[in-house]
Structure formats: C-alpha cells, structure tokens
C-alpha cells in the first residue's frame with residue numbers, strides 16, 4: 001500500500017470532529033469506476049479496508065460490537081502493524097461517524113441511507129469517512145471503495161459507489177456541516193451534534209447535565225472520539241498504586257488511591273494483571289467503590305455489604321479486596337448467569353458470595369450496612385469505549401431503564417439497615433437516570449444525600465455536593481455519576 005493511502009497526522013482513535021479538511025480536495029473526474037483490481041487483488045493489496053468493511057458489516061448484520069470483532073479479525077488475518085492501524089482507524093472512525101456519514105450519503109445518493117443495500121452502504125460509509133475525516137487522498141478513497149464494490153457486486157454497483165462518493169467528495173467536511181446541520185444560531189446543540197457526529201438526543205442529554213457549563217459541550221462530544229487511556233486498579237492488600245506504577249511504568253491517578261494510568265499497550269500482558277495484583281478499571285469506577293466504603297454510617301459498621309448489580313464484577317472485586325482488609329463480607333447479585341460467572345471469577349479468593357438472582361426480588365435478608373446500586377443504564381458516559389454505541393442507543397431506551405433503576409434503588413433502600421448507606425451510580429450523565437432517580441428516592445423514602453465533597457475530597461465537583469458527575473474532559477474518567485444516600489433511623 002502506498003503512503004498517500006494512509007491517514008496522515010492522526011493516530012488511530014484520536015479525536016477529530018466532522019469539520020475542516022483542507023478545502024479544495026476534489027474527487028476523481030468522471031463517473032467511470034477506475035479499472036483494475038479484482039477480488040484476489042483486493043484481498044492481496046487492501047487487507048486493511050477489507051477488514052474495516054467486514055467490521056462494519058458485522059455491526060450492521062449481527063449487531064456486533066466493533067471493538068470486539070476487530071481484534072480477532074486482525075489476528076486471524078495476520079495484518080501487519082500499519083494495516084492494522086489503518087483498519088482500526090477506518091472501522092472505528094466510520095462506526096463513530098455513522099449517522100452523519102449516512103446523512104451525507106443520503107444527500108449524495110438522492111435517497112435515504114436506509115434504502116441503500118446494506119453491503120453497499122458499508123462501502124459508502126467507509127469511502128465517505130476517508131473522504132471527510134481522514135487525509136487519505138480522495139482518489140485512493142474512491143478507487144479502493146469502487147474496487148471493493150466491483151469485486152463483490154459487479155460493475156453496475158461499482159458505478160453507483162463511484163457516483164455517490166464523487167458527489168461526497170465535491171464538498172469538504174465543513175461544507176457538508178454548513179449544508180446539512182441545523183443552523184448554529186437557532187439550534188446550537190443540533191449543530192454541534194452533527195459537527196461532532198452524535199445523535200442530537202445524546203448531545204442534548206450532555207448539555208442538560210452540564211447545565212451552566214453547557215459551553216463545554218463541544219469538548220465533551222470531542223472526548224467521545226478519543227481513545228481512553230488505560231487505568232489499572234492496584235488491588236488493596238496486594239500492591240500499592242505507587243509500587244504498581246513503578247513496575248508498569250505508569251503514573252498514579254489523581255483521584256483514586258488505587259489508580260495507575262498507562263500510556264498504552266496491552267494491560268492483559270502485564271505480569272501484575274496476570275498475577276491478580278491489579279485489574280483494569282476506569283478511575284471513575286474505582287471512586288464509586290471507594291465512596292461506598294468511606295461513607296460514614298450511623299451506628300457500628302457490621303461489615304455486611306451488598307453489590308446489587310454486580311456483573312461483570314469490576315466493582316465487586318474492589319469492594320471484596322477492601323472488605324478483606326476491613327473484615328467485612330460482600331454479597332454480590334447478578335441475574336444474568338454468564339455475568340454472574342464473571343463476578344465469581346473476578347472475586348475468587350475474596351470474601352464475596354455471588355447470588356444469581358434479580359436484585360428487585362433477591363430474597364436476601366436485609367440489614368446491610370453498605371449497598372451499591374451500580375445500575376444498568378444507557379451507558380452514555382462511556383461512549384468512547386464502544387465506537388458504534390452512540391447510534392445503537394435510542395431515546396426510547398431511557399424510560400425502561402429509569403423504571404428499572406428506580407426499582408433497584410427502592411430494593412436497595414429496603415435491604416439497607418437504618419443508618420446504613422446506599423451508593424447509587426450510573427455510567428451515564430443523563431439527568432433522567434441520575435439526579436431524577438435520586439430525587440425520586442429522596443421524596444419517596446426520605447433517604448438523606450451525603451455530602452460528596454466530604455466523601456471524595458480532592459475530586460473537583462460542581463453543584464451542591466449531593467452527587468458527583470465525573471466527565472472525561474474534566475477528570476479523564478468515564479462520565480460516572482454517583483450519590484450516597486443514608487437511610488433514616
């Protein structure tokens with residue numbers, strides 16, 4: 001593969017908004033598909049684009065997760081480092097930008113993207129992404145897409161791909177934003193949503209959660225396209241964060257006493273992780289576990305703790321390690337059997353008992369001192385971890401999840417003893433899933449929010465201290481929400 005075929009300037013996974021590709025780049029002249037490569041040639045000369053296309057296809061056809069499909073595919077096909085980087089950039093980038101690419105493709109094709117054959121749409125998405133969001137030479141973006149279409153669907157379909165991509169290439173990314181995004185003056189959130197390739201309802205949810213700081217919305221949206229740095233948790237009682245940073249070459253995290261940040265690399269290959277001294281866990285999630293174990297109780301801590309939504313077990317493992325030091329015990333509830341198995345694996349050798357039951361009707365005896373409700377949620381705070389997730393979620397998902405969250409929080413409040421504490425958390429900043437659920441519990445059950453500024457000193461927080469909203473652009477963590485609630489005596 002020649003150098004101009006590769007994205008320049010950016011590393012795979014680094015942020016790029018849907019704007020500002022140098023003006024003046026134009027597509028190839030004429031409607032005729034470039035001649036040349038057949039199926040064998042595509043496989044031989046363009047394994048990166050073939051792999052990226054196969055990832056888009058798996059997501060579209062099987063509802064697969066791009067970040068789970070791609071690594072196996074790269075291994076199986078033995079792509080070299082450069083092709084693997086290109087395949088990753090294209091597969092993840094086109095997945096993140098999907099909705100906006102579809103709007104551009106629909107305009108260029110003169111019909112809704114949903115009416116274009118899926119396999120052709122995959123190729124058009126890949127080609128448009130290269131044209132609008134990378135520095136791949138336009139002729140290479142179009143020619144490789146046309147070759148791919150011709151090798152599988154024949155000359156007629158290849159001509160369609162050529163015609164559409166040629167029209168896409170007639171405008172720069174910024175010009176497409178001007179053409180298709182809602183005007184910034186009348187609909188600033190809609191405009192930013194298009195510019196940064198998010199569904200508007202998600203951008204609106206972020207803006208609502210930012211409140212007075214909605215001016216940071218562009219930064220928040222941009223952070224969803226950035227590759228998150230890897231955070232390790234130093235297992236309490238096994239190793240300190242200082243020692244872990246020393247042996248891994250990482251840096252201690254700013255907020256959690258257990259956190260170590262790595263620059264990159266595969267954490268699964270680290271001896272400390274393989275030997276169970278450390279795990280991979282976002283620093284925000286570590287703070288959830290820490291807040292629960294630090295929350296002041298009224299009366300003696302009887303050391304009975306409960307994790308009501310435990311799968312796959314990241315927070316249960318941290319709670320279990322702290323419980324071991326504190327002489328406490330943890331019950332972990334997870335209704336999905338394979339996720340419950342994961343909890344058992346991650347908490348092996350720790351004082352944790354796993355119950356494969358529904359948290360709403362767990363049948364457990366009450367009287368717990370500390371209960372964690374890390375509720376099932378839309379996951380809008382962790383979009384950077386799953387490239388296509390922003391397009392998979394629907395606004396209609398929210399109501400059902402909120403109902404479940406309220407039921408789980410009610411069950412937790414029932415199971416905690418008077419004077420004990422429930423920690424409610426989500427990896428979503430959507431206000432319906434966060435402060436509204438907490439306010440509902442305060443109103444219905446008279447629970448008292450603890451001051452999170454006292455609970456987590458040193459963690460910058462906004463608001464009145466009744467809850468914490470973390471943000472990737474501010475804290476470098478997922479956008480975790482948490483509130484600690486004491487049950488009245």
Ligand SMILES: C[S@@+](CC[C@H](N)C(=O)[O-])C[C@H]1O[C@@H](n2cnc3c(N)ncnc32)[C@H](O)[C@@H]1O
Pocket residue numbers: 285308309310311312313314315316333334335336339357358359360374375376377408
């Ligand atoms: C956000 S995840 C929890 C992540 C986990 N705390 C960790 O740190 O690894 C939410 C979990 O709640 C589980 N869940 C869904 N419905 C539930 C219910 N009715 N009762 C208890 N857990 C439930 C999901 O299967 C999922 O594993």
